Amino acid sequence: MAHDAVGGGEHTGHAGMGHGAMDMAPAGIPLASGAEDRDGLELDVLHARLGPVLAHWPSGLVLRCTLQGDVIVDAEARLIDAGPSAPNPRISSRHLFVARRCDNAAGLLALAGFDDAASHARRVRDAVLKAGGTAHASRQLYRLRRMVRRSWLLRWSLRRVGPLTERDLARWHLPEHLRGDVRDRLLSMLDRAAQGLAQADGQSTHDQPAVLIEAVADLVRGWDLAAARLIVASLDLEALTADREVSRV
Numbered sequence: 001m002a003h004d005a006v007g008g009g010e011h012t013g014h015a016g017m018g019h020g021a022m023d024m025a026p027a028g029i030p031l032a033s034g035a036e037d038r039d040g041l042e043l044d045v046l047h048a049r050l051g052p053v054l055a056h057w058p059s060g061l062v063l064r065c066t067l068q069g070d071v072i073v074d075a076e077a078r079l080i081d082a083g084p085s086a087p088n089p090r091i092s093s094r095h096l097f098v099a100r101r102c103d104n105a106a107g108l109l110a111l112a113g114f115d116d117a118a119s120h121a122r123r124v125r126d127a128v129l130k131a132g133g134t135a136h137a138s139r140q141l142y143r144l145r146r147m148v149r150r151s152w153l154l155r156w157s158l159r160r161v162g163p164l165t166e167r168d169l170a171r172w173h174l175p176e177h178l179r180g181d182v183r184d185r186l187l188s189m190l191d192r193a194a195q196g197l198a199q200a201d202g203q204s205t206h207d208q209p210a211v212l213i214e215a216v217a218d219l220v221r222g223w224d225l226a227a228a229r230l231i232v233a234s235l236d237l238e239a240l241t242a243d244r245e246v247s248r249v
Helices: 093-111 115-129 134-150 152-158 166-172 182-198 213-220 225-234
Strands: 033-036 042-050 061-068 071-079
Touching: 042 225, 061 213, 061 225, 071 213, 093 115, 093 134, 093 182, 093 225, 115 134, 134 182, 152 182, 166 213, 182 225, 213 225
Parallel strands: none
Antiparallel strands: 033 042, 042 061, 061 071
């Protein structure tokens, strides 16, 4: 038997006593089961659930993970529909698109431990959503992009995490802007935000391509929990609802 951790937490198991019915923790909590890892050694198998309510995590997404140590060996994703939020008629679709990219970038930067850059991204988001704040937001976004591109520590922390090749994109029908590793996708978020701000008022913004939920589960397999959260954050998802194309097909 195995633990089921709620909302991204996880419980660690203890060795069983080997006495049949006594093979339970004193409080009746089931112990972790054993399974053979890739090296032929037996490790505890634990179950952890990420979401649906978790900081810097797509709202409504639930990821059930099977862990050996802290490595995800299997995962299953599903959506819990909280209902779509009512759009604000005073905010254009273009500004909403840009604000979402900035918000997602802020979450990714926060997970990576770059709190100053994350705060900067949130300020850009707020400026975009404020009436008449486009010029100020553009200047702030330019500084943020320069800060992120020049950070060698950020490059070292995020490079080679969750790389997606052209073959991966084709397999899961993913958009081109998700190609590369987590750092590449972070830069793509900010570049797409800048492109959205550069558009003229009234010019249409292309809808964000859907990401199949099965792809989310597949992309985190083989990574530890910390890296998996970075990978999910880097997918630049819109708000998820169960009736959208992002749900199961």
